[in-house]
Amino acid sequence: MLYVKAPAKINLTLDVLHKRPDGYHEVEMIMTTVDLADRIGLELRNDEDIVILSADRFVPNDHRNLAYQAAKVLKDTYGISQGVSISIEKEIPIAAGLAGGSSDAAATLRGLNELWNLNLSLDTLAELGAKVGSDVSFCVYGGTALATGRGEKIQELPAPPACWVVLAKPSIGVSTAEVYGNLNVSGITHPNTQGMIDAIHAGDFAAMCQNIGNVLEDVTLNMHPEVAIIKEQMKRFGADAVLMSGSGPTVFGLVEHEARVSRIYNGLKGFCDEVYTIRLVGERNPLA
Numbered sequence: 001m002l003y004v005k006a007p008a009k010i011n012l013t014l015d016v017l018h019k020r021p022d023g024y025h026e027v028e029m030i031m032t033t034v035d036l037a038d039r040i041g042l043e044l045r046n047d048e049d050i051v052i053l054s055a056d057r058f059v060p061n062d063h064r065n066l067a068y069q070a071a072k073v074l075k076d077t078y079g080i081s082q083g084v085s086i087s088i089e090k091e092i093p094i095a096a097g098l099a100g101g102s103s104d105a106a107a108t109l110r111g112l113n114e115l116w117n118l119n120l121s122l123d124t125l126a127e128l129g130a131k132v133g134s135d136v137s138f139c140v141y142g143g144t145a146l147a148t149g150r151g152e153k154i155q156e157l158p159a160p161p162a163c164w165v166v167l168a169k170p171s172i173g174v175s176t177a178e179v180y181g182n183l184n185v186s187g188i189t190h191p192n193t194q195g196m197i198d199a200i201h202a203g204d205f206a207a208m209c210q211n212i213g214n215v216l217e218d219v220t221l222n223m224h225p226e227v228a229i230i231k232e233q234m235k236r237f238g239a240d241a242v243l244m245s246g247s248g249p250t251v252f253g254l255v256e257h258e259a260r261v262s263r264i265y266n267g268l269k270g271f272c273d274e275v276y277t278i279r280l281v282g283e284r285n286p287l288a
């Protein structure tokens, strides 16, 4: 059995430039890996099947699973006949805006590259990953990056200044397609993506906090007012910056000083079942 770590991401920025003729939105976003991860176990089989094993009843165990789709793309592209069993131990909340399914798919690509002796580069795996979902390419690399196109064009950035991250996920799931569908593209106030890139290059935590922004936040907040309440609480308990990740509903707080973290965590626990204190990871993923 080969085990591969599948870490979650948060969006430090998420901007939408326009809606494309193919129905997707042209985005510009800065994503970074956090140390909350699923664990993917890969075991080669004696037949040709792709089998998904998970104890979590919300994880699909068939072709709808993004890890299944990743294995299928690799198998079909390189004419591999050998099957694989993919076990998924979920730690990342589902339908949360943290790219859990996408990261499972990316980890599956990295792991099967090794098990099937394909010797593919991360760039090739990221290209294949884009066929599975817009967030998969970033998740293949991990680390910190500017993502453009529909999210699949990745330019690596240095690690942001180290800090704590408190995540709070309300007990609702959000459909990414629905959130993009409810976005009014002409009414957007754009975040300062270049300001965030400069802050990251300068290692300037205060500037990073000033430049966070997500144009999908208002859409999800309108659909689910409890997300706004969590944002307010996170600010009140002392986070340095607070934002919704991806299409939500998870809210994250960036916190510079460890001494403040437990107050925020404990304060949020009163409102929200799923609260995590984690760190930014900074580095890219190992190949497998």
Ligand SMILES: C[C@](O)(CO)[C@H](O)COP(=O)(O)OP(=O)(O)OC[C@H]1O[C@@H](n2ccc(N)nc2=O)[C@H](O)[C@@H]1O
Pocket: 011, 014, 023, 024, 025, 026, 027, 029, 097, 099, 102, 132, 133, 134, 135, 136, 149, 150, 151, 176, 177, 178, 180, 181, 246, 247
């Ligand atoms: C919200 C983010 O997670 C931010 O990182 C991503 O933009 C979404 O990435 P994802 O979940 O991997 O998205 P996909 O599985 O590729 O697409 C789901 C649906 O979201 C919408 N979608 C997604 C990405 C994009 N750039 N424009 C879109 O309009 C489309 O309706 C699409 O059918």
Ligand SMILES: Nc1ncnc2c1ncn2[C@@H]1O[C@H](COP(=O)(O)OP(=O)(O)OP(=O)(O)O)[C@@H](O)[C@H]1O
Pocket: 058, 059, 060, 064, 065, 066, 067, 088, 093, 094, 095, 096, 097, 098, 099, 100, 101, 102, 104, 105, 135, 173, 176, 246, 247, 248
């Ligand atoms: N490996 C997987 N783990 C969790 N959900 C999966 C997986 N594969 C497919 N899904 C389906 O995808 C849906 C979205 O789950 P996921 O956790 O990937 O969302 P997300 O974190 O909001 O993603 P993103 O941030 O990329 O938009 C789930 O409701 C589930 O049915």
